[in-house]
Amino acid sequence: MLRARPVRHRWPMAWLPAVVSLPLLSSIVALSLSLTFFTGLAIAQEAPKSKGPAPLKTTLVDPREMGLEIEPGSVRIGRGENVTTTDADGQSVVAKLHVAIGKSAVVLLPDGTLAARQPDQFAPTDRPFAPLEKKLLAEQLLRDEVPGFKAKETRHYLYLYNTSEEFAEATSRILETMLPGVIAHAEQHHLTVHEPGLPMVVLMFKTEDEFQKYRRMPEGVVAYYHSLTNRVCMYEQSRLAQIRPDLAIQQSISTIAHEGAHQVLHNIGVQQRLSVWPMWISEGIAEYFAPTQTGARLKWKGAGQVNDMRMLELEQYLKSRGAGPADGKMIGQTVLAARLTSTGYASAWSLTHYLAKNKRTEFGKLLRELSQLGPLETLGEIQTPGICRENLDQFQQIFGDDLADTETRLVAHLKKQPYTDPLANLPHFVAMVQSGEGRLMRRSANTFHQRAFAEKWIGDIITGLPEKVRASARSNLQMFANRAQAEAAARSYLSGR
Template sequence: MLSQRHLPEVLTLASLLLLSPSVLGRNAAAEQFVFRDLVDGQVTGEKHVVNGEAVVEAVDGGVLVCADDGRIWTIQPDQITHREPGPPPPAISQDEIERRMLEELPSGFAAFRTAHYVILHQGNIEYARDVAMLFESLYRAFFAYWKNQRVDLEVPKYPLVAVVLRDRDEFVKHASAEIGDTAANVIGYYHLASNQMTTYRVPNIERNIATIIHEATHQLAYNCGLQTRFADNPMWVSEGLAMFFESPDLSNPRGWRGVGRINQVNLMRWRKYQSSRPSDSLVTMFADDSRFRSAATAEDAYGESWAFTYFALRTMKQQYIDYLQQLSKIKALEELTGRERIEMIESAFGMTIAELDEKFVTYMRRVR
């Protein structure tokens, strides 16, 4: 699950003035921002001092700031008490990320580190170690996969952070502050603003592994230049990619092996959906994200997004990569119309949606 809640009205698309042509502040001027949280609409909350770069600025002074730890702050103009140019912040270390996170989290958390990850856990060190092994396995496989497709990725600028809660109750208590009531219905998520993953251990091993890999794939995609945070990334792309990588392999001691295996859960969703699938199904999935956001249609949308991603990467890989690379150039908070989304796909794949649909459905009938 990908979450980007709490984007205030001050940064609505209609009011935006994009200050930099770069993505997430690359080559933008470094600044120091001093601001306070809003509490019941009043600027009376905690004081923050953030060194970072403005990603997007609204005409009224509201700003989206990427901090030195990769967190993106959304700051309304009346929250800012001081702002001045500053030197570019140095690359943040795992030591500093760990220090900040342990200071921010309630008591009882400890840190476990790997080469690329800092995992904050509630004393469940053995599970944190298991999760860390999955993260690092995915990291290697993710970069190897895209290298084999001749796609150049950036090494993540920031240490990758995951918060692993003790159980469901602790997860809901912690996650509700970021994703609200949705916390009661999920077992993990990657948060676009904090740039962190959050999850907990569940009894279902297959779903547990799938969730860990799924959310870690979101995090990698948004930290290596494959996708741009707060840009108009269609949900079918983000979720389809994460499901393409997530498929567990319970015959493997680690529970996961490699990339692009048939995702049996989503293959069943796809087959179930086929019997009632309307002729404009791809159009509605591509044009907007409403099917993913409705409980009545989400399962079908997830199944179809996995199926289309699997089809595209198996049969039209270069066209799909061309499409991903076009998407990666969209700036933060720049919004595409439904027609623009469709035209981008038709241009990248070199055919109409109707032609693409026929090819897609024909291929997926053979997948077992």
């Protein structure tokens, strides 16, 4: 069983609201959506690769599934060529060829946007490419997209916001402390990295309505990194802050760091823009980089710190799964998935955490392999029911075929990680099962923060009983005000009191 540290109620920065919607809180689902992954149909052809060690066999994604109005065709990754084209205002600019698709292309504009261009919309040039200066970029965005916002420039970032100054300052502090740490961590795995060559834009909206008017997103999305524009977008105010300001702070800063990690990885050369990594590692590594420190010294805490929300969800999942030995299904399902559920995000984080801490050599090899993926490249096609078998093939080639053994070691690793239960003061359920009579009587009990998990656990326990005992088994489910009371009641029940 995963053990939670006592909850510490020190939240002096109560101004910082969460970026999480209330309907999602009860199930602790994923708090953010990265637009670095698209689940459209893949084009079954192998992309040409430049000469190098052990090139990956890849599949190409239909560019239309990434919002690019270009027909599929042969793909050639840009080699630094410059082209002339026009920007959104119709002005002639020098862009970089990101990827050629047939006779069309995706070009990198000076403002950092990736844009589709038809054959008659660009031409080769010897003129140099120069990123748009942050001051000019700010003027352009304030004029065309977010009028009335404030602008703040730092060495690598451009922040545009109409939020409170406190929220903007906290966001800046997290991202500014994260960038050098992520670069250093990537270098430890012998990845070729570089300083960001373009301004990294962060848009902060005061309200969810403004956030949705800027770009319509599915319900529950509270922040995202958009790989075509190279921007992180988020909003400040949420209903959760009025109910649980302590949890709101934790969720808010975690989401900022998660999406910031996606942006950094795409701008330092680890993950090429428009490449499609396996979902488990794309989201798992963003979660791995997301831990932050609250309080007056709010900042990025460093890669690999325990993610309390994910640990809580894994604890509940492992409890509900029963006491049987690990069978490898959790890892298999996570690695295969083209989309992740909330539990899938937690599993992806835990798997990334375990591998990065305990399989450093193999984990570094995985990252170096995936860094080879160029624009529109992925490992394989998405097949029914929403899985990519090549993801699992790669995983087993690097980490071994025995998923059950890996999962056993993963669970043991998690049990050693202390964490603070962020929901300890919310209602909890005690699930109880009694079977047999006299000396053969057995009692089982467990605590959960969700009724559904508790009911599933009861059903699994009873199903696992011998048939002769099953019919007479008795179960009960009780709700308590908080985790401490629920655990005390469970201990009392198990002791026969």
